[in-house]
Amino acid sequence: MPGALDHQRGFTLETTDDEQADAVTRRTVLTGAAAATAAATVPAVLDTPARAHSVDPNSREHMVLFVLLSSALTGITAPKLAPGFRLEPRPTNPPTVPAPPVDLAKSVPGSDPVDIKREYLTWANEKYPSGLENLLQLVRKNLNAPNREQAIIEALQFGDDDKSKTASDLDAKYLARSIVLMWYLGAWYEPAELKALRKDPRPVPAFRVVSPKAYTQAWALRVAQAHPMGFSEMQFGYWTRPPNPRADFA
Amino acid sequence: MAAEADKVWDVAIVGSGFAGALIANALGKGRKNVIVLEAGAGIPPNINAYMRRFYSAFAKVPESPYTPEIFGPNGLSDPSAVNAGRPTVLSLGPKGGFGDWTDPKQAYLIQKGPRPFGSTYDRVAGGTSHWLGTCLRFVPNDFKMKSHYGQLLDWPIEYKDLNSWYGEAEAELGVSGDADEQKFCGVEFPSGYTYPMRKIPNSMTDQYVDKSLNSNPLTEDETRFLGMGTPITRIPVRGVPAARNSEPYRNRRACAGNTNCIPICPIQAKYDPTITLNDARNTGFVTIAERTVASEIVVGENGLVSEIRFIRYRTDTGQTTERGSVRARVYVIAANAIETPRLLLMSKNGGRTARGVANRSDMVGRNLMDHPYYVVWGLSPEQIYPYRGPLITSGIGDLCDGPFRHERAAFRVDIGNEGWNFVVGGDPNVTTLDFVNGLNRSGLNPRPDSLLGNEALFGKALADRLNEKFTRQFRCGFLIEQTPDADNRVTLSDFKDGLGLPRPQISYNLSDYTRRGFIAAHRMKDLLFKKMRLTEFTRVDPDDPTRFEEEIDGKPVNMNYIGAGHIMGTCRMGGDPKQSVVDKFQRSHDHKNLYLVGSSTFPTGATANPTLTIAALSLRTAKHILDSDFRR
Numbered sequence: 001m002p003g004a005l006d007h008q009r010g011f012t013l014e015t016t017d018d019e020q021a022d023a024v025t026r027r028t029v030l031t032g033a034a035a036a037t038a039a040a041t042v043p044a045v046l047d048t049p050a051r052a053h054s055v056d057p058n059s060r061e062h063m064v065l066f067v068l069l070s071s072a073l074t075g076i077t078a079p080k081l082a083p084g085f086r087l088e089p090r091p092t093n094p095p096t097v098p099a100p101p102v103d104l105a106k107s108v109p110g111s112d113p114v115d116i117k118r119e120y121l122t123w124a125n126e127k128y129p130s131g132l133e134n135l136l137q138l139v140r141k142n143l144n145a146p147n148r149e150q151a152i153i154e155a156l157q158f159g160d161d162d163k164s165k166t167a168s169d170l171d172a173k174y175l176a177r178s179i180v181l182m183w184y185l186g187a188w189y190e191p192a193e194l195k196a197l198r199k200d201p202r203p204v205p206a207f208r209v210v211s212p213k214a215y216t217q218a219w220a221l222r223v224a225q226a227h228p229m230g231f232s233e234m235q236f237g238y239w240t241r242p243p244n245p246r247a248d249f250a
Numbered sequence: 251m252a253a254e255a256d257k258v259w260d261v262a263i264v265g266s267g268f269a270g271a272l273i274a275n276a277l278g279k280g281r282k283n284v285i286v287l288e289a290g291a292g293i294p295p296n297i298n299a300y301m302r303r304f305y306s307a308f309a310k311v312p313e314s315p316y317t318p319e320i321f322g323p324n325g326l327s328d329p330s331a332v333n334a335g336r337p338t339v340l341s342l343g344p345k346g347g348f349g350d351w352t353d354p355k356q357a358y359l360i361q362k363g364p365r366p367f368g369s370t371y372d373r374v375a376g377g378t379s380h381w382l383g384t385c386l387r388f389v390p391n392d393f394k395m396k397s398h399y400g401q402l403l404d405w406p407i408e409y410k411d412l413n414s415w416y417g418e419a420e421a422e423l424g425v426s427g428d429a430d431e432q433k434f435c436g437v438e439f440p441s442g443y444t445y446p447m448r449k450i451p452n453s454m455t456d457q458y459v460d461k462s463l464n465s466n467p468l469t470e471d472e473t474r475f476l477g478m479g480t481p482i483t484r485i486p487v488r489g490v491p492a493a494r495n496s497e498p499y500r501n502r503r504a505c506a507g508n509t510n511c512i513p514i515c516p517i518q519a520k521y522d523p524t525i526t527l528n529d530a531r532n533t534g535f536v537t538i539a540e541r542t543v544a545s546e547i548v549v550g551e552n553g554l555v556s557e558i559r560f561i562r563y564r565t566d567t568g569q570t571t572e573r574g575s576v577r578a579r580v581y582v583i584a585a586n587a588i589e590t591p592r593l594l595l596m597s598k599n600g601g602r603t604a605r606g607v608a609n610r611s612d613m614v615g616r617n618l619m620d621h622p623y624y625v626v627w628g629l630s631p632e633q634i635y636p637y638r639g640p641l642i643t644s645g646i647g648d649l650c651d652g653p654f655r656h657e658r659a660a661f662r663v664d665i666g667n668e669g670w671n672f673v674v675g676g677d678p679n680v681t682t683l684d685f686v687n688g689l690n691r692s693g694l695n696p697r698p699d700s701l702l703g704n705e706a707l708f709g710k711a712l713a714d715r716l717n718e719k720f721t722r723q724f725r726c727g728f729l730i731e732q733t734p735d736a737d738n739r740v741t742l743s744d745f746k747d748g749l750g751l752p753r754p755q756i757s758y759n760l761s762d763y764t765r766r767g768f769i770a771a772h773r774m775k776d777l778l779f780k781k782m783r784l785t786e787f788t789r790v791d792p793d794d795p796t797r798f799e800e801e802i803d804g805k806p807v808n809m810n811y812i813g814a815g816h817i818m819g820t821c822r823m824g825g826d827p828k829q830s831v832v833d834k835f836q837r838s839h840d841h842k843n844l845y846l847v848g849s850s851t852f853p854t855g856a857t858a859n860p861t862l863t864i865a866a867l868s869l870r871t872a873k874h875i876l877d878s879d880f881r882r
Contacts, residue, residue, distance in 0.1 A: 075710035153708045177686050180708065184682050184716075194687045201689050201701045207679070212305035220678035223713045224720030226637035229671065230304060230510035236496065239507050239639025239667065240451040250713055 082110030186214030290373025368813025427491030477654030659767025
């Protein structure tokens with residue numbers, strides 16, 4: 001089901017038609033830009049830009065897209081990032097050829113009580129609503145691509161001096177990196193600072209721990225078959241034997 | 251606390267760290283009325299607030315879970331506004347930069363150099379929640395450096411005087427260890443002795459070090475530099491006894507390997523003095539006065555301490571709420587080896603003790619020691635799975651005593667289980683950022699002729715790369731014995747804290763004997779890394795204020811050190827009142843009802859972490875107080 005707010009604005013993001021999706025994106029980005037301009041003239045506490053955009057942390061579809069984006073960029077499977085995550089229709093055995101298109105409306109973004117994905121989606125959406133929308137649109141565009149993860153990565157992996165890319169593409173790349181770092185470290189590095197560090201890598205990068213919960217959910221040391229320091233879910237003596245296989249962690 | 255003004259306590263204790271807590275508890279059990287003055291905040295009902303502060307902290311330094319706040323609105327908190335300040339490792343930065351170690355606006359300690367004193371401390375329960383838990387005994391020759399090696403000086407007591415007290419301390423703190431494994435360098439245990447709990451098992455990293463060093467016998471040529479006297483062909487890797495539960499002990503859980511002993515164990519599987527303080531309060535005889543800063547020890551005409559004045563505050567930077575004093579029959583100063591001499595030196599009694607209390611010898615504040623900690627790191631050829639288990643489970647202790655001590659300082663080797671967590675400025679963040687954003691702060695992502703990194707990755711390639719790097723990170727450290735030098739010294743600064751009391755001023759340097767210990771440590775690092783087939787990544791920043799250069803085998807080598815958190819030696823114990831501050835029971839030579847306890851009384855620092863020896867001496871002093879000061 002599309003989010004209620006989408007209906008109120010008279011459009012939805014659920015389409016899988018590329019052309020139509022692009023049109024929607026352009027339109028909503030423009031809406032956002034106008035809203036941002038308007039917001040500049042009113043107190044920031046009104047938080048107008050985030051509301052003016054179409055990404056809604058309460059929308060199941062948007063959350064599914066965010067988890068798919070995060071999984072592609074982090075290399076960690078979606079059900080690990082968001083326990084209970086499930087795309088519909090489910091794969092059959094033997095697989096159906098050709099694979100049926102993903103049904104976003106029926107897919108499940110996850111059901112874990114920790115629900116760190118909601119904190120991250122909300123965080124990114126409040127800070128960079130239009131950039132996040134572009135990234136989710138990228139996922140939507142590649143939703144049924146034969147190799148969705150690779151397609152998403154390729155769209156974001158280019159040099160800063162690549163003339164074929166727009167400023168918006170460059171912003172999307174650094175926002176994507178910030179989102180990856182958020183999942184891996186539970187910390188927020190500003191995209192602009194990441195970009196600046198690529199010009200001058202000497203300053204010590206600043207970051208902010210998103211929340212105590214985010215710290216405990218960080219993936220960097222889980223991909224190292226360990227745990228965030230100060231948050232072990234293992235038992236006495238585990239350290240004296242090799243860890244379980246990587247697949248058990250990430 | 252109006253009652254405090256009228257009451258004469260049996261014992262007044264300043265400080266609630268290991269020494270203060272253990273003595274308070276022992277005296278409380280002996281039915282003595284005890285008041286403990288604690289400069290910091292009180293013991294919280296649980297550690298949830300500490301954990302929240304730690305998880306949220308941008309810089310997860312040892313002080314991060316605790317108060318007062320490290321950061322103010324414009325960077326580090328200004329120590330002149332903080333009522334009970336403390337040093338932080340963040341204020342050991344290069345001159346002119348963030349955390350400039352010489353800047354009184356950023357650094358609580360007024361450091362006069364020539365080198366920075368690297369160790370820090372906290373306030374609540376002496377800040378001792380942030381210790382590692384290591385509970386090594388000193389080895390017998392540590393007490394006899396002068397008579398055995400012609401260096402440093404002897405203690406007025408020997409290992410055999412402390413043997414049973416070490417056992418008492420191991421029971422109180424709850425130490426996990428294997429007595430047979432700990433019999434090295436002359437360490438003995440009473441017949442049939444066992445530690446309270448079985449040892450903490452070795453990590454994968456420990457096992458790799460042991461296998462690399464000892465699969466084949468070492469040659470005489472390889473180990474000659476150690477100066478062990480007789481050739482050695484084996485360098486054992488031994489478990490480190492620790493006050494960390496290997497099984498449930500005294501209502502606390504077994505360690506779950508959170509890899510976070512410092513700054514804080516999230517499940518209190520590691521002992522800290524709040525446990526003993528709660529026991530002490532439960533005796534019904536011990537009162538703890540929090541946010542109560544001792545400001546002067548008052549000495550009467552008869553030479554006995556008559557009261558201790560204090561200043562009380564309610565918030566970390568708020569106004570003073572009360573001034574008062576406590577009176578007792580016996581006084582115990584258990585602040586630490588910087589705050590104890592500071593209090594003694596502040597106590598001038600209108601000029602009657604112009605050099606400070608307990609300081610006729612002029613030795614108060616002198617001989618400040620640490621274990622300057624030389625840290626090295628590299629990448630292992632195979633996966634050794636760090637970031638798992640307690641921060642340290644094993645080390646190399648057998649090289650801490652031998653004929654080489656005639657010539658150079660001893661060292662002990664710590665094997666880290668936390669990868670490059672603190673050596674590259676905060677992993678896993680640094681390495682992760684390198685591979686996400688194409689940087690090379692870790693050194694693991696080099697690009698020729700560029701400060702930038704080689705790879706910026708997304709997806710599975712990123713996860714693979716991080717797994718490959720993190721699981722091979724290795725670091726170890728050398729705790730080097732430091733000579734007691736009279737000019738390494740705590741004095742009073744003209745700079746004040748939030749209560750208007752003078753802040754500690756520190757002069758600190760490394761002697762030639764100590765630096766020769768560094769050189770041997772550097773050679774040991776070369777041997778270890780060669781055997782482990784490590785690629786070394788150790789680096790010393792050019793502007794690191796602890797950096798120094800030594801010529802080793804004809805080549806200049808940059809080395810540096812960090813503080814071990816082992817602050818020792820400023821109220822030396824000894825038999826001669828002209829050369830020492832306290833006697834062998836830690837009683838002031840000058841004032842018979844005054845005891846100074848903690849590692850401030852250590853004549854020498856050896857290479858073992860000081861806590862177990864602090865605890866053993868404290869329990870021994872508590873018994874002495876009960877037996878001699880309260881004897882009918």
